[in-house]
Amino acid sequence: MTTASTTPSLSIAVLGIGMMGLPMARRLCEAGHRVSVWNRSRAKAERLQPFGAQVFERPADTVAQADIVVCLLEDGRVVEDVLFGQGTTDGLRPGSLVVDMSSIQPRQARDHAARLAALGVHHIDAPVSGGTVGAEAGTLAIMAGGKPADFERALPVFATLGRATHVGPHGSGQLAKLANQMIVGITIGAVAEALLLCEKGGADMGKVKQAISGGFADSRILQVHGQRMVERDFAKRAAITVQLKDMRNALTTASEIGFDAPITGLFEQLFAQAAEHGLADLDHSALFMELASRNGMN
Numbered sequence: 001m002t003t004a005s006t007t008p009s010l011s012i013a014v015l016g017i018g019m020m021g022l023p024m025a026r027r028l029c030e031a032g033h034r035v036s037v038w039n040r041s042r043a044k045a046e047r048l049q050p051f052g053a054q055v056f057e058r059p060a061d062t063v064a065q066a067d068i069v070v071c072l073l074e075d076g077r078v079v080e081d082v083l084f085g086q087g088t089t090d091g092l093r094p095g096s097l098v099v100d101m102s103s104i105q106p107r108q109a110r111d112h113a114a115r116l117a118a119l120g121v122h123h124i125d126a127p128v129s130g131g132t133v134g135a136e137a138g139t140l141a142i143m144a145g146g147k148p149a150d151f152e153r154a155l156p157v158f159a160t161l162g163r164a165t166h167v168g169p170h171g172s173g174q175l176a177k178l179a180n181q182m183i184v185g186i187t188i189g190a191v192a193e194a195l196l197l198c199e200k201g202g203a204d205m206g207k208v209k210q211a212i213s214g215g216f217a218d219s220r221i222l223q224v225h226g227q228r229m230v231e232r233d234f235a236k237r238a239a240i241t242v243q244l245k246d247m248r249n250a251l252t253t254a255s256e257i258g259f260d261a262p263i264t265g266l267f268e269q270l271f272a273q274a275a276e277h278g279l280a281d282l283d284h285s286a287l288f289m290e291l292a293s294r295n296g297m298n
Contacts, residue, residue, distance in 0.1 A: 029053050124154055125174050240283075
């Protein structure tokens with residue numbers, strides 16, 4: 001894969017400067033690309049000015065000179081509004097490439113790709129996994145769906161942000177992200193329930209986590225989220241609300257293709273109840289608190 005240090009400078013527009021967009025756009029600036037940025041709240045975009053980014057008031061102006069447009073927006077509804085409702089398509093140059101790194105439904109990604117193609121604009125859906133830590137370090141897992149030629153064209157951007165894999169046609173990147181989020185959400189629940197069982201029975205949760213590390217039950221979720229549970233550190237990195245959105249997107253997609261996903265359905269209910277009980281804006285590892293409450297352990 002081409003490395004950031006040897007790639008030519010590109011003109012890149014980034015739409016959406018939130019928890020993920022900020023470090024990702026900063027890395028693109030630091031790699032020497034010409035970066036223009038837009039965010040609904042301008043102050044968030046202005047944080048990138050010291051790194052050389054140019055801030056615009058309107059998304060259409062932001063993308064006007066861009067070779068590649070990167071979207072990092074909240075959900076499919078927001079992506080559609082920004083691209084097609086706020087006039088961004090009026091500013092897109094024919095032949096430019098939209099790389100949507102938001103997490104949305106596969107059918108929405110396919111729809112956006114078709115509508116952009118009618119305007120002579122290319123599209124890749126390329127959601128990411130790795131959280132803000134991965135975004136800052138440039139170690140994100142990037143799951144890309146679209147035409148192989150467009151994937152190759154996007155590699156200089158991906159190389160700065162992490163490791164990209166082309167997984168299939170339009171919408172496939174979003175399918176892979178849903179798979180990722182299903183595994184993450186379900187495994188968070190498994191780790192939380194197992195550690196709480198041990199604590200309820202009188203064992204030291206931290207020592208249990210240490211004991212099973214390296215065995216078949218080990219995982220990044222056990223190490224990272226399990227440690228948050230041991231420390232009761234649920235400061236938001238990826239919120240309960242985001243995890244719930246992804247579980248619901250997975251269930252919607254499963255229904256569309258006639259697939260039964262009972263385990264995901266159960267965990268959608270658990271994350272929904274956690275949100276209803278005041279945990280919505282905590283880290284998704286705070287499902288631990290919902291399960292603890294059920295067992296009178298808060």
